[in-house]
Amino acid sequence: MTLADFFGCTFLAFGPPFAMFIFTIAHDPIRIIILMAAAFFWLVALLLSSTLWFALVPIRSNLEFAIFYTVVFQEAFRYIIYKILRKAQNGLKKITDNSTALIENKHILAYVSGLGFGIMSGAFAVVNILADSIGPGTMGLKSGNEMFFLISSCLSLCFILLNTFWSVIFFDACDNRNWVHAGFVVCSHLLASYLTLLNSYVAGGSIASLRSCLSFK
């Protein structure tokens, strides 16, 4: 039974990104390279975040602050990718055959790097949970709910897609120097991340957990 759980959750979390990869990225080597580069930059952000978390021994258990600097690092690296991609634009022009689509539609670069960012963050968010979902048990013995795995993979799918969209908005904002949009990306990233803390009330996330959060129980 739990094997079905595992595959169900995997399909849910990585099915849509996989479809996007197959149809929109796989055909162009340059896009694959950019996807990988973005994924790599997310890993570097994770490395820095975890180094900082490790160094700040007294407040390791303080997740709120950890989320704050983690998001800041991610957004900083999103900006770094943006800078690098814009710098590399001329070089990319030379090596791509059909450079027009990639360069002229600026959203493509943003979309590809955003998906790379998202896939890596999604993978790190859900891989441990998927590994535990193989069984033989499920959540709910001590705390939580049987729906935990399903909700978790839903969440990580949301974050993969969110990261993609954030990148598109962010790159566009940077191009147009529209700092309100850029600020919106950072703020909504922070907000979404803080919302995951609702898990601590009732693992799995539910109406009950939302209610208990709002009523400060």
Added chain:
Amino acid sequence: MNNVKRSILIFNVLYLLQYPIESYGDRIKDKMYEDIPSSSACFRKLNGTHQIGCSSTRGGSTGVIHFCDTEKDLEDILANGTGYPYIPILDYGLFNPTILDTMISSDKVNGLILYTNEDNPVKNLTHEHPCPNPYSSIEGTCKKESPWNPWGTGLLYKDIPFPIFYVDSEKDMELIRSCFEKFNNFSYSEQIDRSLCSLELKSFMFATTNTPTCIRRSNIVSNLNPQKFCDPLGNQNIWASLQPLAEGPKKNETKPLKGYKYIIVTAKLDTTSLFEKTSGASSPATGIVTLLTLAKYLNDTIMMDDVRNAKKNVLFFLFNGETYDYIGSQRMVYDMIRGNFPLENADNLDVLPVIKPADVQLLIEISQLGNAKGKFYVHHLKENENINKFLDYMKNYTTPDTYESVPNSLPPASLHTFLKNIPDFPGILITDHKTTYSNHFYNSIYDNSGNIKFKYYNLTEDSKNDELLPKESIQYFIKNVTETLGKSIYQEITGKAYNGKINADTVLIDELLHCYLEDANCKVHQAIRRDIKLPKIPLSLYVSVKGSDNIASNLAGLTLGWLTGNSVGPGNINCTNTPRAYAFRFYNMSKSLRELNVSVCYQVTMNATDAVSPAFSIKDYDWTSGQYSSWTESTWKEINVRLFLRPSANQGKITMAIGCITMAFSFMLVFFLKSKSSVLFAPLLPTESPADC
């Protein structure tokens, strides 16, 4: 100003968020599983022809738990429950061959948990055969109609196809029970539709079939595989002599004292149970304690001159592995007949005298003494001049109320091995029973201090001890047996009736029983090993496997050494075994139980010999012959029990369906978007005006 306000706001927000939140560095797994650490497993053992015990499947057997208070509960759930496979949880008192057969014949049982129900004490529980060690005892000594162990179910020797665990702690049982009440204990017919509290029992045994198969498979030469599947059961026999077997001017220049006759006092050192955990109060602790006390008593009464004049010495043997077809005594007799006792090739080494069965004047075996009603029985199989003489001595020191001789009878004991090899071997057996065991918990975990009604008195001063100890206490009984045996042996050696004033040491008896039954970190063990720190629980008395370190037998050996040894000076750094003296060992030990902190150097005659069945050293041994013990224990990788929630079948189906639908739908959507992308994502500044769309 503005900045300050903002930072306060942020701080407040963070503070509010932080307040009820705790973070966990653990894995999700830690929230899904709860280990049951107090569980002890039933494991697999093999002999020349069979396998016995239990094993889980390779990854661990899982099943839905179900508390069964009666046999009917079990039948009901097996008939009506839909959540199978099950792991029934039974009161140990309910466990019997019938209920086990019910479980085996139903294919819905994947394991079994047993626990002790304090409200429902059991009257007898022994999974040993009705005739213990049936194949290695002398034929005809155990009658079918009145066996020694009439309550014996023989389940210890059954091959059980699923794992069985015994859970010791009430806290763990409470945890399991609350989980059961919360998830399982209602509407059994709809169990399949919900998540159920389950257990995973991991105790996969590597060995199968029988000992020769396992040895063949473990043979690295033929398999090129260093994996070992089983190890022979066995450990070490402990022996010591009352007075030294060798004399000499310096400690490494000794000559053996040859031409002596020996009185051997033996007891068995091991017990077993269905699980890793053992108890062993009546068998073997009472025997060991009596032997050790007797050693002290004789050491106080019989001097070296007495021994030298009579040319008679006393040897003390503690046989290991006797539970499994007399491993220890079989090896001892095998070695003795071949002149390999006390040392291998002893004749040529000329360090200690060779002791052969013919040199033994009398063997006195001390068996279970825990459940006597003030009387002990002396069994012997055949009439013999030496035996009769000794029985006469004993009669002088006892009354008919406390002693009875039982001729032509021999309960299972090491003596069987001697008599099988040497038919006219003189030996007697001291026990608390005449025709059937008075111990109703033979070789089970309930053979504990409660079974022999032991109460630790923490005796200190000798003068008041007789008043403190009730006449019906086990300590008092052991004292009586010890004194009777001690005085008779004194008379046997010196030829004179004993009329000294020395009594058996009740403080020692009290402390020793406390050691073996309650607290391994007791005064005696403190006295013999100044540096040792042991847990406050009894030591395991399972023989375990060859080459493993058996703490219980090491400590019993040191205790025997301490009680038979002679002090040769103050305890200090010079008290060592260098230069090597083969006849003795030297240890720094406490002077006595009363002076624990005074260290004295003891010259000790105690030594150990292998207690591993000869079957494992004989080339091309015929394993089916049954001549020697062929028991081996399977190896395993891990043994543990964990509690978890098994998801309902529906949950998996729903998750799978959601996952598949999402994936299929997203493929279609992305394909659609991609194929229409030129329309959907039209360039921001169209270079040409739309023509015809």
